Amino acid sequence: MTEAIRQSLRDSKAARWGALGIISITMFAGYYLTDVMSPLKPMLESEFGWSSTTYGIFTSAYGWFNVFLLMLIFGGIILDRMGARFTGLMSSGIMVVGAAIKFWAISNPTLITDTTFGIHTQVFYASIGFAIFAIGVEIAGITVSKIIVKWFKGYEMAFAMGMQMAVARLGTMLALAAPVPLAMYFSSVHTVVENGQLIEKMSPSISAPIAFALVLLVIGFIAFFIYMSMDKKLELSETDPNAEAVKPMSMNELWSSIFSDLRQIIGNKGFWLIAILCVLFYSSVFPFIKYAADLMVNKYGLSQSTAGMIPSLLPLGTLFLTPIFGGIYDKKGKGATIMIIGAVLILLVHTIFSLPILNYWYVAVVLTIVLGIALSLVPSAMWPSVPKIIPENQLGTAFSLIFWIQNWGLMGVPLLIGYVLDKSNPEVVIAKAAGTEIPLYDYTNPMMIFAGLGALAIFVGFLLKREDRIKGYGLQLPNIQK
Numbered sequence: 001m002t003e004a005i006r007q008s009l010r011d012s013k014a015a016r017w018g019a020l021g022i023i024s025i026t027m028f029a030g031y032y033l034t035d036v037m038s039p040l041k042p043m044l045e046s047e048f049g050w051s052s053t054t055y056g057i058f059t060s061a062y063g064w065f066n067v068f069l070l071m072l073i074f075g076g077i078i079l080d081r082m083g084a085r086f087t088g089l090m091s092s093g094i095m096v097v098g099a100a101i102k103f104w105a106i107s108n109p110t111l112i113t114d115t116t117f118g119i120h121t122q123v124f125y126a127s128i129g130f131a132i133f134a135i136g137v138e139i140a141g142i143t144v145s146k147i148i149v150k151w152f153k154g155y156e157m158a159f160a161m162g163m164q165m166a167v168a169r170l171g172t173m174l175a176l177a178a179p180v181p182l183a184m185y186f187s188s189v190h191t192v193v194e195n196g197q198l199i200e201k202m203s204p205s206i207s208a209p210i211a212f213a214l215v216l217l218v219i220g221f222i223a224f225f226i227y228m229s230m231d232k233k234l235e236l237s238e239t240d241p242n243a244e245a246v247k248p249m250s251m252n253e254l255w256s257s258i259f260s261d262l263r264q265i266i267g268n269k270g271f272w273l274i275a276i277l278c279v280l281f282y283s284s285v286f287p288f289i290k291y292a293a294d295l296m297v298n299k300y301g302l303s304q305s306t307a308g309m310i311p312s313l314l315p316l317g318t319l320f321l322t323p324i325f326g327g328i329y330d331k332k333g334k335g336a337t338i339m340i341i342g343a344v345l346i347l348l349v350h351t352i353f354s355l356p357i358l359n360y361w362y363v364a365v366v367l368t369i370v371l372g373i374a375l376s377l378v379p380s381a382m383w384p385s386v387p388k389i390i391p392e393n394q395l396g397t398a399f400s401l402i403f404w405i406q407n408w409g410l411m412g413v414p415l416l417i418g419y420v421l422d423k424s425n426p427e428v429v430i431a432k433a434a435g436t437e438i439p440l441y442d443y444t445n446p447m448m449i450f451a452g453l454g455a456l457a458i459f460v461g462f463l464l465k466r467e468d469r470i471k472g473y474g475l476q477l478p479n480i481q482k
């Protein structure tokens with residue numbers, strides 16, 4: 001069979017989009033669990049007595065194992081050596097285990113009164129569960145990225161990445177809109193003593209939205225099994241029957257190939273610029289989402305039950321726009337410019353959010369929509385640019401290193417914001433401790449931090465564009481090969 005007439009399964013549009021559809025289910029479930037707690041922040045404070053710092057600690061757990069135990073980097077190395085089938089199944093299984101631990105911690109009221117390692121025992125176990133889950137969802141993220149490159153190289157790759165991210169954002173959207181109604185729907189009546197009197201109190205079920213996440217994640221795990229058979233067929237369709245079998249590597253060869261990959265990647269300036277842009281950009285959006293519902297209550301005067309609605313518009317816009325911008329990048333190029341425009345929007349939105357004026361809900365709606373445009377622009381160009389800078393056999397490792405650097409921000413920034421929020425609002429902390437009426441948080445300082453990240457991202461975007469001009473990565477060129 002000659003090279004010219006051999007057909008790969010990826011040449012079939014139905015097969016590549018079918019594969020994409022299946023892996024997107026797994027990521028949808030993962031993104032739902034990632035943000036499910038953010039609209040519940042006020043409830044976690046009123047029902048379980050969490051503070052903003054406690055919430056920040058829990059949220060930062062996302063990066064604990066990925067960052068400090070280098071789990072993500074191991075994930076990337078495993079992906080490049082063991083392949084997408086093994087790594088995808090492993091990571092979706094880890095997601096289920098982590099979510100189950102988190103569910104157990106949140107639904108177990110006996111944990112509320114104790115402390116472990118100086119933190120609330122419930123927060124401790126919920127954080128451990130979240131940290132384990134995060135290993136899974138992050139490794140699944142790099143696996144899915146590599147899978148898309150495998151199926152879509154030379155085709156509509158940025159559009160496909162955009163579509164996958166759009167489905168994942170549906171998960172984020174659901175996580176912002178559904179938890180409070182779900183928790184209220186499953187609320188139960190308790191008898192409590194207040195001012196010496198027995199009264200009946202309705203308590204929302206904070207664990208119900210997490211139970212729902214667990215069900216979604218199990219479906220995502222099963223979906224990955226289905227993908228595995230497609231992946232096998234793809235490989236078979238691309239295997240040359242006349243090719244010699246690849247000789248297995250000795251342990252020494254394996255280690256030296258891992259170190260050589262790492263050396264090449266970290267010696268690449270383009271890689272560093274993308275990674276730094278990535279951490280700055282994502283740290284100004286994803287941690288913001290964790291506080292967005294609370295911002296709506298405290299700055300824009302929305303009720304707890306409606307506060308998640310405005311932030312849920314953020315992923316809504318990205319559903320349509322990420323694939324559209326991805327399609328533009330595929331056909332017209334201008335990847336670096338697209339990323340810079342996205343970073344400018346970030347700076348603009350967070351600066352306006354930080355101003356102690358214009359506290360009207362419709363201003364929050366407009367700003368959230370613009371932030372959604374930024375969250376479509378940057379990722380639609382950033383991820384499809386990585387294969388232009390790094391060769392395919394090192395992509396798993398490169399994506400994992402980028403995610404690893406990004407996770408420092410995803411871990412550190414929420415913690416910083418929670419800390420800054422408590423420090424800038426001592427009256428709230430005092431009122432909580434005294435059990436008196438809790439005043440509103442002033443979000444000026446946290447929002448200025450987010451704006452600062454946006455400003456830095458613009459600067460790095462320009463450096464990346466310059467580096468592209470020097471090295472000729474082709475970031476400004478279309479992805480579709482005519």
Ligand SMILES: C[C@H](N)C(=O)N[C@@H](CCCCN)C(=O)O
Pocket residue numbers: 138141142144145161164165168282379383403406
């Ligand atoms: C949080 C995660 N590490 C991340 O960066 N997710 C990106 C998507 C990356 C891979 C796309 N195929 C996101 O924008 O959600």
